[in-house]
Amino acid sequence: MLVEDIAESDFLPLSAILRAHAARRGAAVALADENRRVGWAELDALLDRVAVALHGEGVAADEPVAIAALNAVPTALAFLGAIRAGAVAAPLTSTATPETVLAMLADSGSRVLLLDAEMAGRLAGLPFPAHVKRIALDDSDAGLPFSQWLAPEGARPPEPAPQPGDPFNIIYSSGTTGSPKGIVQSHKMRHEYARRTIRGGYDDDTCVICSTPLYSNTTLVSFLPALTAGGKVVLMKKFDARGFLELSQRERVTHAMLVPVQYRRIMEQPDFDSFDLSSYRLKSCTSAPFAAWLKADVLKRWPGGLVEGYGMTEGGATTLLVAHEHPDKLHTVGRVTPGHVMKIIDEDGNELPEGAMGEIVGHSPLMMNGYHGKPDKTREVEWYDAEGRRYIRHGDIGRFDEDGFLILMDRAKDMIISGGFNIYPTDLEAELVRQSAVREAAVVGVPSDKWGETPLAVVVLADPAADPPADPQAILAEANARLGKTQRISAIEVVDELPRSPIGKVLKRELRDRFGGNPILAASTGQDNR
Template sequence: MDLSEIPGFYAIAAADPDRLAVIDADGTHTTYGQLLAWVNQVSHGLRARGLGSGDVVAGVLPNGIDAVIMLMATGQIGLYYVPINWHLTASEIAYILQDCDAKVVVTDETGTAELAEGQPSDTPPDRTMGAVMWYTSGTTGFPKGVQRPLPGSPPEAIVPLYTWFLGEVVDLKPGDEVHLVTSPMYHSSPCAHTQFALHLGHTVVIAPRFDPVNILELVERHRVSNAMMVPTMFHRMLQLPEDVRAKYDVSSLRQVIHTAAACPVAVKQRIMDWWGPVLYEYYGSTESTIAFAVKPQEWLAKPGTVGRPAPTFEVRILDESGEALPPGEPGMIYVKSSLGTFEYRKDPAKTAASMRGEWYAPGDIGYLDEDGYLFLCDRRTDLIVSGGVNIYPAEIEAALLEHPAVADVAVIGVPDEEWGHNVVALVQPAEGIEPGPELTAELLEHCGPRIARFKQPKVIEYRSQLPRTPTGKLSRSKVRAAYLAENTSSSL
């Protein structure tokens, strides 16, 4: 069967019901036909509760078959689906539910059984494509829903555009492939890639959690061909002993896609030395989607780049006055796409503040080289200005992460009367490594040939753990606030 001729999950499931769709974290196997039947029942159940096109459904669900069912059910009856992080507090969840006006909320306790009970498994009438409305992480202020217009057409009319786009940027094609879910599906990329995998006819394997050895076991056992990961996962895998890494056959991997956070060049190079040239990277945001992409061989030719603009995207690098900057000059990144727009739900002021006309600013500083490849410097909000010189924390973190004694690191700027800011590195030592003056001296010596002296940390302190999200994002603003509060109170 040529899946490229069948546009998306719903048609594939009808044509090939015995195809394996999902291997859940507990080992349960679900075929495309079984999944479609449940998806249709839940679709009917949602409509039976009075929901119509444009209404909102929320899911506070761990990774598993229920999360997949909600994604695909809302996706064929014109609903917005809001996946919510189950680690949030009750008040944080309540805020999102109120803000998004969810008419139905599905939790791990209720699951999808109540919605499906007594409902037919046939195709619902008047199908139109829905959309996922992700809430941004809210590192400043309350999180906001990123809402896109609904297309008003059935999924089969829209999915071919998605599958074409994925083929262009990360070489994913329809067929007998296996996708591994390594991160929580309440985040945008893991959620989107789960949905894309089913539209491509792939089998979705759901990892119970991220554990380096378990991930390698799943890759070998299920002959995983593609996965979405984040750089902190690569770093943790590289910390495995060489004999452990050598035990597992990862030759089935063809596309390992990474995003969400900057990946140090040395880390990415070592993973490709191990797995082969299979790392595909894209850069964007919940708001802009995939704005830039780079394939393995391109990256090897230009280490450190996050790629060129993805199809339909344009880019500008502007200074603070809005003037375009030449190649090699860092400035604010702005992007726009003909694929469509977004708005922050119930917040037109925030929407307007993020735009310059038709152009959206993800909030990062970067520059284009002469060939149009983008290189990121850092978040605008994390920039350190010391002695009038711009210093990018990500560059220092990348250098420190090359040292085997460093499990994780956050670099922040701390106010200083003379310099404006001092560079402070908060280091999480690798397992079995004792922090202390000897390690500090070793790390500073390690930085010597890698980064200029003015960029090197004035202070290195140690932490048992640094707060990262499951997708690897580190809020330096929160780390900085905690550091300043701790040091202010200790000096009182």
């Protein structure tokens, strides 16, 4: 099976693709971590052993299999082995609170949990469901050791024959908007991701580095296509900027999917330019706002192209900004991908004309089946056009420019309504971070006696030890001098770091909870000068 066949096929099951690559590629490395390297033929045999072991636990077709562990070869084997068994991979957000992890486990309905010692330690002392069997992926005492649990060498399961619409995996949302929900993605949806990515240049010589967790869709949209194309995946247990650069140089990495905060930390390495990154063909970015200045720095100093993708784990439509081809559009997230449809609607669900600003909805082959066991929540994120076509609400506010490039304004839930005016925090954040004294900024709406809601800035200083120290009120005044009267920021708080999800999204809900307890008195605010 050639990569070209996969790219042109409407649908091929992943397990069949991996088996074909194993027969063709033999000892070539398929998976690697800091301790282990697994060739293609060995990978195929191990997936068979995982699948047979899952069948031995009574796991049936389309049944979820829960996984909660750091990035490592066994974690990848658990995910891919569940698919080989005809089951549904359900990687849990292992960095969530232990109580939330157990809630996800219960929501998934899995009777098996493959975990590592770190996850087991975090769950210690909590009531663990007696009916769930624990398998220790790292052969620790977290459960039955993985090496003992595996089926004997040479074991081979029945070949799964999934239909395109059958569930492939459940991805739990990061929880930035409340309780995580299980997003069910189909075999067809995963194949479409892989096919699109392969067309972008993945092949046998591809080496992808995965430095975000395998429970994240951000990771899976590079992890799965790399294997689908017959390439190699290198797994980082935990991200650190210098380790990433060292690994990129040593493994001759060709592709990476990173989130913006990772790009910033990598580019800030004092000796970044001393590393040989000439093997890179393409870097990608998704999951959080990617500042135009940071894109420009990556383009200038890091070999290979740069593509920013905008979309939802739930699906909908995707836009792509090929930054190296459109350096004048770095303030956008690109154009809508061919075959996808994106519309802008108002708060009443009416479609808006071209160029208008409103809520983004999208339709494409990349659409979730729904939220696992939550039909009501699924309906909340669906929108149907006049012809009855299903769209997913992206939850973002945006507009298209005259060239068809999408400009994101903000998350709909983060928009601030102050004195009857709509205020988009990204505009305010841009004015804060343009100041040399500010490293990062987030603006949230908090209660106000006069305006109902008012903007509060939370900033991380570029140099907290500066002498003299940066003056927060001067930062606030300079930003407000550039903002419109209705946009003015009321107050400023300085923190050591912004709270983030494991894939780099700023957790604005936490900032609102922390700083929004007491209404800001308008008499002392910058907004008083409207």
